[in-house]
Amino acid sequence: MGLAARFLENTGISTVVLTPTHDFHRSVGIPRSAAIEYPYGRPLGAVDDQEGQRQVLLAALSMFETARQPGEIRHLPFAWPEEPKATHWHPPEMSPLIKLYLDDIKRAAKKKKQ
């Protein structure tokens, strides 16, 4: 999504990326990131939580007028009410990429534990 934001900025469209993993900014250089600690696939909030979605949306949109420098990351104050395992954000089947790199993932996990 960062590359898309960069492309749009270069065509004269201001962007904000509402992102669950703001760390990807370090890979591509995202103009404005609104970082949200919500599960993947629900960056605005829970199903049918209209007021919660509105608050996240307003916070993200505010960056259009208040962000001051390229690469700015704003950490939004919202907290998801469930523990990660209870959010069930994963696909029903392991993704093809994860299957492909499963050995690398296990190695990275082992190395981090050491």
Add this chain to the structure above:
Amino acid sequence: MAQSGKTVNGFRFLPPGLTAWIQTLIPDEFAGDIPWKRLTKPLGESTVALVTSAGISLKSDPPFDMEREKQEPTWGDPTFRAIPRETTSPDIDVNHLHINTSYILKDINVMLPLARMVELEQEGMIGRLAPTAFSFYGFQWESTDFIDQAIAPMAETMKAEAVDAALLTPA
């Protein structure tokens, strides 16, 4: 619930092994120029478009191609779909092999907040929600084909619709 002074943990919802692996792929800092288009008028006078990478398509359009990705795990569909602003959850299909899509199918606004934006338009918080929103497919791994096949044509439509700003919501 809001927590002032919160620092977002971008890996909170990932298992530790996957977090460790992804962190090996991300550099410590970004080195390079970052494009920057400042909004030249108040948000309350601006036309705002929505863009998601969640693989949302209208039921009347072809779905994003998941079968090829299953055969070629580093390939992701590089195309895009236009989503008219009046679209609601019963109108859509969602295809994405890296998330649970059931929540978006129940309420499109968790990913592409069209109804919330219309409310903000009615209240004057934004000037106008653009007639067209867009979805592409966020899993692209190392290919940048989607820039030419999805992002460039999306930008052309945005320009034709006088879009000033775009909110992007990755899955």
